[in-house]
Amino acid sequence: MSSRRTSRQQSSGVPRISDDQIIQLVSKLRQLLPELRHSRRSDKVSASKVLQETCNYIRSLHREVEDLSDRLSELLSTIDADSPEAAIIRSLLI
Amino acid sequence: MRPPPNSSTFKREFVKKWLLALQLCNHNNNINKNDVVKRKDTIKLSAEIAMASVRNGATCWSRALMAKHSSSFHVTTKPHHMPPPPPPRHYKKRVRCKKIIKRSRRCCHNRSAAAAVVRRKTAVLRKLVPGGELMDDEASLIRETLDYVMSLRAQVDVMRRLARASDCVAMCNIV
Numbered sequence: 001m002s003s004r005r006t007s008r009q010q011s012s013g014v015p016r017i018s019d020d021q022i023i024q025l026v027s028k029l030r031q032l033l034p035e036l037r038h039s040r041r042s043d044k045v046s047a048s049k050v051l052q053e054t055c056n057y058i059r060s061l062h063r064e065v066e067d068l069s070d071r072l073s074e075l076l077s078t079i080d081a082d083s084p085e086a087a088i089i090r091s092l093l094i
Numbered sequence: 095m096r097p098p099p100n101s102s103t104f105k106r107e108f109v110k111k112w113l114l115a116l117q118l119c120n121h122n123n124n125i126n127k128n129d130v131v132k133r134k135d136t137i138k139l140s141a142e143i144a145m146a147s148v149r150n151g152a153t154c155w156s157r158a159l160m161a162k163h164s165s166s167f168h169v170t171t172k173p174h175h176m177p178p179p180p181p182p183r184h185y186k187k188r189v190r191c192k193k194i195i196k197r198s199r200r201c202c203h204n205r206s207a208a209a210a211v212v213r214r215k216t217a218v219l220r221k222l223v224p225g226g227e228l229m230d231d232e233a234s235l236i237r238e239t240l241d242y243v244m245s246l247r248a249q250v251d252v253m254r255r256l257a258r259a260s261d262c263v264a265m266c267n268i269v
Contacts, residue, residue: 021233022233022236025236025240026236028240029236029239029240029243032243032244046208047215048208048211048212051212051215051216051219054219054243055218055219058219058222058239058242058243058246061243061246061247061250062246064250064254065141065142065246065249066138069138069141069253070134071257072137072256072257073130073133073137075257075260075261075264076133
């Protein structure tokens with residue numbers, strides 16, 4: 001088994017990223033995801049589950065951007081860029 | 095990859111760039127005040143460009159987004175630290191995640207089936223993250239995903255706050 005791995009390492013000619021590094025990155029990703037962050041059951045959530053949740057989360061963020069753009073396009077059309085209301089909004093944001 | 099700015103710095107930078115991008119969009123396109131659909135597209139496009147621009151070329155996803163939208167703005171990006179593009183590498187199929195798969199499953203068939211699932215999910219992720227298909231190894235893809243998700247969250251947070259603020263202003267005008 002290990003000889004197979006070594007020969008694969010030598011054939012690529014590129015420094016191989018360790019599986020440990022990948023595990024660390026996957027666990028960081030897991031901390032970002034609302035679905036998985038609170039699961040205390042075990043720290044052995046499978047990589048495929050983390051990847052699936054990540055894809056779901058990115059899709060939901062994209063949908064939210066879409067919905068917010070819709071809302072903002074309706075709301076902002078009623079506000080003049082030079083009006084005092086616009087200044088209030090700017091100050092609330094920054 | 096340069097680490098991301100902290101969340102509040104990111105949001106401040108994002109707002110500045112978003113306002114600028116909105117002005118540029120409006121100037122370039124002369125949007126009719128009543129054209130809600132065009133306005134929505136403009137808001138979305140300018141927010142995306144602003145989010146990418148905050149990272150200033152430090153990540154693959156931000157470069158991919160800027161390249162995708164560069165025709166809308168005729169803007170050339172001049173990032174401070176542009177890493178050289180990686181030399182083209184032949185993508186080799188490697189089973190990467192053996193140690194992550196549960197150790198109790200010793201059966202070869204189960205192991206390769208699980209690895210195939212991970213590969214499939216990774217392929218889906220590549221399509222969701224801008225520039226994902228250009229990233230050769232899983233580690234880069236995951237690092238870029240982490241950065242992209244944090245930036246997206248900050249963008250959504252700012253847009254949500256703006257929507258809430260506009261709601262309040264609109265309500266005050268009615269009263």
